[in-house]
Amino acid sequence: MNPRWSSSELSIALGVDPDGGADVAVSGVSIDTRTLQPGDLFVALKDVRDGHEFVSAAFKAGAGAALVGQDYSRQASDGVLFRVSDPLAGLVALGRAARDRLSSDARVIGVTGSAGKTGTKEMLRAALSRLGVTHASEKSYNNHWGVPLTLARMPADTQFGVFEIGMNHADEIRPLTKMVRPHAAIITTVEAVHLEHFPSVAEIADAKGEIFEGLLPGGSAIIKYDNPFAGRLKAIAEACGAKPVTFGFDANADVRGLDFRPSDDGCDMAVELAGETLSVHLAMPGRHIAENALAVAAALYSIGADVGGAMAALSDLAPPGGRGARSKLYVGGGEALLIDESYNANPASMKAALATLGAVPRQKYVRRIAVLGDMLELGSDAPVLHTDLKSAVDAADVDLVFACGPHMKGLYDALPATKKGGYSLTSPPLEAALASHLRAGDVVMIKASNGTRLGAVVAALKTRFGTEQFEKDGPAA
Structure with a gap:
């Protein structure tokens, strides 16, 4: 087992001593006994079902410890428990601790947008994995529990972190991006989605723009140039002290796509940035996919990564099930x-x-x-x-x-x-x-x-x- 968290690290992050023994190390973090791996820390969230009902099942499945509420009653088969007032708040604390322990040389990217979030995140995962140890959100774990869970699972030696951040109401992204504290944040696009929760698309743009509030000083705000709300998003970014970096097929974009060519096995294009032109092949077809790849190139450039070396990974990245x-x-x-x-x-x-x-x-x-x-x-x-x-x-x-x-x-x-x-x-x-x-x-x-x-x-x-x-x-x- 490769320990993700020692008992002392868990105690410091959660602010509590273990109940049932101090000598424990966990190899991962889980909120679901169906996918829990031996050695995981099981977090008893209260969601559709109360996770406390499954604590004993988690230990039977090999959990190394469990994060539970103060009033949970220990069962005979239970192992080490970390008792907190609210397990979700405990998960958030653990996620913050995981972000804090990253090396100062590590680089973190956040991704949101009305469409293309998961695909862009997967492109970044593939690209950055060419350059170093990379950790990214699983599936679409992008909400109030998915983001802290992804953070809490992040190994200490991570060199590149990629976090998808979603929302369907205002004020949802703000606390999540402040946990992630990215060096670069992408808004893939702003479109007419979640309209049952917003009176206008402009207000959707404002809600997406919350991601820039978590950027570290000097961070980059990656914005689609030809989106109708690009100017609005640039103003939000600048108010947050971020540097706007635009992408798209428009001649005025900072990171520009040229000569887009669809093919049977994906698409090809040239990418122009910082006076350089790169040839890129994508195994996924579609102009919208190419636009997302331009956002990836902009983020890679913004964090000082080897753009050409990283983008080469996209020639082998096939679309996942349900997404093309x-x-x-x-x-x-x-x-x-x-x-x-x-x-x-x-x-x-x-x-x-x-x-x-x-x-x-x-x-x-x-x-x-x-x-x-x-x-x-x-x-x-x-x-x-x-x-x-x-x-x-x-x-x-x-x-x-x-x-x-x-x-x-x-x-x-x-x-x-x-x-x-x-x-x-x-x-x-x-x-x-x-x-x-x-x-x-x-x-x-x-x-x-x-x-x-x-x-x-x-x-x-x-x-x-x-x-x-x-x-x-x-x-x-």
Whole structure:
């Protein structure tokens, strides 16, 4: 076991002595007994379920210690306990201690934005791992418990830390960025998301701008140049004492993309920064992906990293499941392409995904199919924002649309009959309808907010059409 925290370090960070013995070291930090590893510190958070109900199960699974509330009653099988007034506050204290113990030479980057946060974080993880020991958020651990959990898991010898920070209300990012204390902070974009919690997109920009408040003195604020709120974000950054660094394909951006070229295996572009021009290949397709890569280049440059050496890692970084992952399906003796965008959606990312679908060459995949589910948290503007996607469907020259959810019905009704593949209020009936239409030479892109459950349609198609067999062994005879 490689100790992450010693007993004395835990005591100092939490301000309490251990209950049940002092000689303990933990190798990680967990909030879920289903994924807990032997030697982890189990933190009994009160969320959907009260984590105190699972403390004994955590010890049976091999936990090295547990962080619990003061009033927790020890059970016979329990080991070392660290008792605090509030386990979440204890996790925050542990996260702050992890940030404090980093070397002064270590560099930390924060990432937020209305779209592309997780993808940009994963690009940074891959790029910085080329240069040194890198620690980054798992999955989308970007909220009030995800950020301190990611901090608390960070090894002391980390050279580069990457933290995704999310929000759906004002004042959520502020305390999180002050825990992270980044040297550079990226706002990928500001778009019309979470509108049920904000009266305007301008106020969303202000909430995203909170990330600059945590920047260390002299830190860099990485801002998309051609976003309508770029000027507003630059003013916020400068008020925080940060240096704005812009990125994009505009000629006036500080870090500029040139000669964007989509291809079958991703895309290529040139990156111009500080008088230098780098050639970059991305294994992930899409102009929006290239823009996120420019944000990565800007952040790398801002922290003094080897931009060229680090960006080379992106030529091997494939998109993760639910966020653009591509699979071949065996259909009717031939091949179809499945693009899985089922994890999340908002108007900006939906338009970007449709544009990427439209860029798939018809020479190989003749027919374009879009399976679109509801985008959530859009408030009273939801009906019009869904219907307005028709222009993006038309621009992508989509041949057939399958739609799911009450709001996406508006888009479906606005389409001509020739483009209507099928509609369902919920996702289960959609799979059979889609499967009956699918044929060799199709490319099908599935996109929705996670709550619409279109991930189940992706899984069903892979099972039905033998994705793994086709990819490994070729079509059946």
